[in-house]
Amino acid sequence: MALTGRRILLCVCGGIAAYKAVELVRRLREAGAEVQVAMTANAQRFIGAASLQAVSGVPVRGTLWDEAAEAAMGHIELARWADRVVVAPATADILAKLAHGLADDLVSTLCLATTAPIAVAPAMNNRMWLHPATRANVATLRDRGVQVIGPDDGAQACGEFGPGRLREPPDIVAALDESLAGGDDLAGRRLLISAGPTFEDLDPVRFIGNRSSGKMGFAIAAAAARRGADVVMVAGPVHLATPPGVRRIDVRSAAQMRDAVLGALPADIYIGAAAVADYTPRTVSAEKIKKTREGGGETLTVELVRTHDVLAEVAAHALRPRVVLGFAAETNDVERYARDKLVRKGLDMIAANQVGRAGCGFESDDNALTVIDATTAHALGPAAKTALADALLDLVKARLR
Incomplete structure (x- = not known):
């Protein structure tokens, strides 16, 4: 697979779909990728860092205010480490931050500091996904070369039905693998x-x-x-x-x-x-x-x-x-x-x-x-x-x- 040996920085944002991040990490590692996880504060309300640390095999980063990591500007090192940044689930909030260049927490700062390609897998209520502001933010990100994976249609945790479901982890991995499958024979051109x-x-x-x-x-x-x-x-x-x-x-x-x-x-x-x-x-x-x-x-x-x-x-x-x-x-x-x-x-x-x-x-x-x-x-x-x-x-x- 094209993901073999790739360094994937998985950024998990706050939403009920955050629980799928555990399977996503497992699937990425099965595909041969190295995975480091960063979480927003709200993501940690939905899923514990210990679960993601267990499946990734490395400590999870959750704040810019980690004195041990930030003594050496750890967030910059993490941004440099990544071959690809994957934001999943990507909430309406993080899409807006990325579109407008905001950096007020670890995840948004990492995305702004990295030079690696970024992929986002949106997950939110269907009305939020269809809102003109979200559509404009997604269009802006696409224009900047951000890969947008999903979302899918289906039943949502709020009881509504429509577009906004996080794409399933195997499908996210397949989309990432496909985007890398062409190799790098035109790199630098x-x-x-x-x-x-x-x-x-x-x-x-x-x-x-x-x-x-x-x-x-x-x-x-x-x-x-x-x-x-x-x-x-x-x-x-x-x-x-x-x-x-x-x-x-x-x-x-x-x-x-x-x-x-x-x-x-x-x-x-x-x-x-x-x-x-x-x-x-x-x-x-x-x-x-x-x-x-x-x-x-x-x-x-x-x-x-x-x-x-x-x-x-x-x-x-x-x-x-x-x-x-x-x-x-x-x-x-x-x-x-x-x-x-x-x-x-x-x-x-x-x-x-x-x-x-x-x-x-x-x-x-x-x-x-x-x-x-x-x-x-x-x-x-x-x-x-x-x-x-x-x-x-x-x-x-x-x-x-």
């Missing part, structure tokens, strides 16, 4: 990726867009983060969760995507998986265009102007990444058009796929790619986009060498 469509507004109601779902780009970002890369993703308007460990920048238009991508340089790798609009309206109406207004009627003429070519600009940039890989979505003559794009835009590699076919390309969970460079072509798939992501990164890694 900075990967910048653009994903999804752009929307070019006509008026406050309408826009010109395309069918890109962002699934391929998000799959690549997730795979790269699992493999240890420092991943920044510029995402167009899509309804997809941020992958664990990925820093996300949301944009809407081609101009915004260009500014965000160029602003995120330098990087070792740039993957242009976004379907950036080639044209945008010359003018955007401040009011909804009505059929009865002047200019409306049976026909409507909209003047479009070219957008900036983000991919070509990155390839020609003074801070050009070592590998620049583009995507070519074509309906016919796929390889010919892709090779032309490769040369014309000065790319190192291009991933070509045929769209417009059922079960492949836009909006689908599956895809098939032909990855082309100056001398070779590699056929990948058909397969799930999640599997293609790792295969594509293998080719990028080989190119880096």
Whole structure:
């Protein structure tokens, strides 16, 4: 398992689900991890430190005011020790503290002081979980690369039913193991990726867009983060969760995507998986265009102007990444058009796929790619986009060498 030999700092917060921490520690140790437990004061009201010490095999930390430990700044040493910090159960209170950078007890201080990746497993009343403040805090943490595991739906201790149950310990361990399973072969590399469509507004109601779902780009970002890369993703308007460990920048238009991508340089790798609009309206109406207004009627003429070519600009940039890989979505003559794009835009590699076919390309969970460079072509798939992501990164890694 990927958890073998990992140093896991388990932070237990106050809630009835704290009793599951004993099994979680046991499961983590069975998976080969070393486990050190830290508890909030409220967690100690639900479960005794002695139980967690018995299953972890090491003393449990419960306060910043432990004179023996803090004589040598023990909380900082503990924060440095961890390969990964896991907060389970993560209450609404700790999620708020982490989102806003508060550090008023041992657990929140450890989370602020560590440079290790953080995972949280929320557990709370369903109304607390669905509250806009909690949703905003979770979104903030996701954007910072925090892995969010759960919660599950089900019966709760308060007698209500809904989302907010702590995910079961075996499932938490499986999620942690999966997030580490990609290895660290891209550790130390900075990967910048653009994903999804752009929307070019006509008026406050309408826009010109395309069918890109962002699934391929998000799959690549997730795979790269699992493999240890420092991943920044510029995402167009899509309804997809941020992958664990990925820093996300949301944009809407081609101009915004260009500014965000160029602003995120330098990087070792740039993957242009976004379907950036080639044209945008010359003018955007401040009011909804009505059929009865002047200019409306049976026909409507909209003047479009070219957008900036983000991919070509990155390839020609003074801070050009070592590998620049583009995507070519074509309906016919796929390889010919892709090779032309490769040369014309000065790319190192291009991933070509045929769209417009059922079960492949836009909006689908599956895809098939032909990855082309100056001398070779590699056929990948058909397969799930999640599997293609790792295969594509293998080719990028080989190119880096």
